[in-house]
Amino acid sequence: MPTVNAQASYNNIPVPQDGEAIQYSNGTFTVPDHPIIPFIEGDGTGRDIWKASVRVFDAAVEKAYGGKRSVKWYEVLAGEKAFSQTKSWLPDDTVKATVDFRVSIKGPLTTPVGGGIRSLNVALRQLMDLYQCIRPVKYYAGVPSPVKRPELVDIVIFRENTEDIYAGIEFQEGTPEAAKVISFINDDMLKGGKKKIRLDSGVGIKPISITGSKRLVRAAIKFALKEGRKTVTLVHKGNIQKFTEGAFREWGYEVAVQEFRDQTVTERESWILGNLEANPNLTAEQNAAMIEPGLDFAAKEFQDAVVKEVKDTVASIGATHGNGQWKKKLLVNDRIADSIFQQIIIRPADYSVLATTNLNGDYISDAAAAQVGGLGIAPGANVGDGYAVFEATHGTAPKYADLDVINPGSVILSGVMLFDFIGWKEAARLIESSMEKTIAQKYVTYDFERQMQGATKAKTSEFATRMIENM
Incomplete structure (x- = not known):
């Protein structure tokens, strides 16, 4: 049997x-x-x-x-x-x-x-x-391909598959359920503010969890390490959706540095270490200004945070990742979802593994497939x-x-x-x-x-x- x-x-x-x-x-x-x-x-x-x-x-x-x-x-x-x-x-x-x-x-x-x-x-x-x-x-x-150098495309996309808008939590316009959700958000959560949901809206819920995000990024990093891939790129729309897409980005970096510290380097860490190797006499303040153009015009609190980031990076991984050792590590970086469509066309060789939220992954998978x-x-x-x-x-x-x-x-x-x-x-x-x-x-x-x-x-x-x- x-x-x-x-x-x-x-x-x-x-x-x-x-x-x-x-x-x-x-x-x-x-x-x-x-x-x-x-x-x-x-x-x-x-x-x-x-x-x-x-x-x-x-x-x-x-x-x-x-x-x-x-x-x-x-x-x-x-x-x-x-x-x-x-x-x-x-x-x-x-x-x-x-x-x-x-x-x-x-x-x-x-x-x-x-x-x-x-x-x-x-x-x-x-x-x-x-x-x-x-x-x-x-x-x-x-x-047959519509691009000049399709042979440069070799990407594996890891798309989160269970949440985001695909959780299927929607309420149709005009229903009592939609009215109840809209009333709760307008009259309670947004009370006293200028933002309001129009009463004739359909409403969808977009959940992005720590659990869903971290296990997806973890799988992508494990795959990249096993297959000898050079990069894992977190694809998100965090510049607009800070507490869902932006959180996916932050949680993804947490997985990289907390669970795979010896095998990974983040993009910002690589800049800090690279700057220091090019000029060992750089102060933390000078290094911070190099990784954050326009830092002099930022708020003092933000300036201090970037300087602290530089000092913490050197202190925590300078010995293990410095002196060029970071170049042998898996590079974990991130890109805004809309920009990645351009990136995989004009610079496909720079991308190897993409880890992304559900809807973004749906779009980018088909767009990438069109090239090959x-x-x-x-x-x-x-x-x-x-x-x-x-x-x-x-x-x-x-x-x-x-x-x-x-x-x-x-x-x-x-x-x-x-x-x-x-x-x-x-x-x-x-x-x-x-x-x-x-x-x-x-x-x-x-x-x-x-x-x-x-x-x-x-x-x-x-x-x-x-x-x-x-x-």
């Missing part, structure tokens, strides 16, 4: 008896040679994409391990197929299976219109507390403590469903992430290299074919077949 906790079937679909469940204990996954991995094929074009992708996955595993390893794929229901069979968009059994087997993969799902669950993706994330949305953005040679071929080949993962769901990042494109024309790259590369996650790196590299070779041969689906001179238009299934041949 797969595991003592697993059922014999979910949604009346029998569990494969020739596989085992992935286990998790003390922060570590234990992966058997024949793991049972649930899949949701997805709505619309998801059907075509999954059929192609699973052939690629199985071929890579067979090629890499010669039969010693195999994935026992197990279908669980969600979206339109689930609703037609169970009258539920997200059956309890599906959630239980993804929990029991811990690691799963899914295609694109429809968001039900006119009620029910607002977003099946959001529901899965919240139910399993998948607090990390991980989106690698990497260029594969030959992919778009959402058609943009993979993603939703990861929590002991659980992971890998997924396509694009929509269902129902008008193309069952036509065998859609690019399967997003699900295929999500499979690469999955194989890397469970430690099957040989299979992951086989898939990546065969995809790159297939694209280099200009044998691509219509979305790329129309942008590539001399390309051959392939069906979804044909692209997968060529990838398998190229292994």
Whole structure:
């Protein structure tokens, strides 16, 4: 039997008896040679994409391990197929299976219109507390791109996945609930001030917590250290939203300096140490003026605080990080959310790992993906403590469903992430290299074919077949 906790079937679909469940204990996954991995094929074009992708996955595993390893794929229901069979968009059994087997993969799902669950993706994330949305953005040679140097883009985005406006706390304009919230804020919290919420407003709540922020930044820093990345950038809108976005920034820096002190240096610390190395005779006041242009015009209290920052930095890490040692540390910096859109276009090589709040992460993930071929080949993962769901990042494109024309790259590369996650790196590299070779041969689906001179238009299934041949 797969595991003592697993059922014999979910949604009346029998569990494969020739596989085992992935286990998790003390922060570590234990992966058997024949793991049972649930899949949701997805709505619309998801059907075509999954059929192609699973052939690629199985071929890579067979090629890499010669039969010693195999994935026992197990279908669980969600979206339109689930609703037609169970009258539920997200059956309890599906959630239980993804929990029991811990690691799963899914295609694109429809968001039900006119009620029910607002977003099946959001529901899965919240139910399993998948607090990390991980989106690698990497260029594969030959992919059509709107920028001149797409090969410079190699960014992994860690997006907080459970709070911010995606907490789903909203009150519709004109309802008693909205009126109650507005009255409380206007008449109590803002009493006596000039700020007021218009009475005809809808209201949304944007919670940003210490818990949610710190665990997300912690995961991003651990990843950067493990993978030998050079920077982690905290992306926020703290210049405007000081107690939510700004707090995310502050809590992120706290994680870096309190939990990873020996391995990290903040950007301001690097300036202080760098200035002192360039001129060992600098006073703390002179150093402060260099890291804060215009400091002479600031309030005395602020001047004193910056001078204290310089002295504290030198005292606390001068011995461990000085004399150029800071250059070998992981650099933790921050950027305002709107500026990062420009930065990743004009200076992509300066950014390696981005850690960001939920809404900002949603925007920046898609914008970054546009530089390396778009959402058609943009993979993603939703990861929590002991659980992971890998997924396509694009929509269902129902008008193309069952036509065998859609690019399967997003699900295929999500499979690469999955194989890397469970430690099957040989299979992951086989898939990546065969995809790159297939694209280099200009044998691509219509979305790329129309942008590539001399390309051959392939069906979804044909692209997968060529990838398998190229292994």
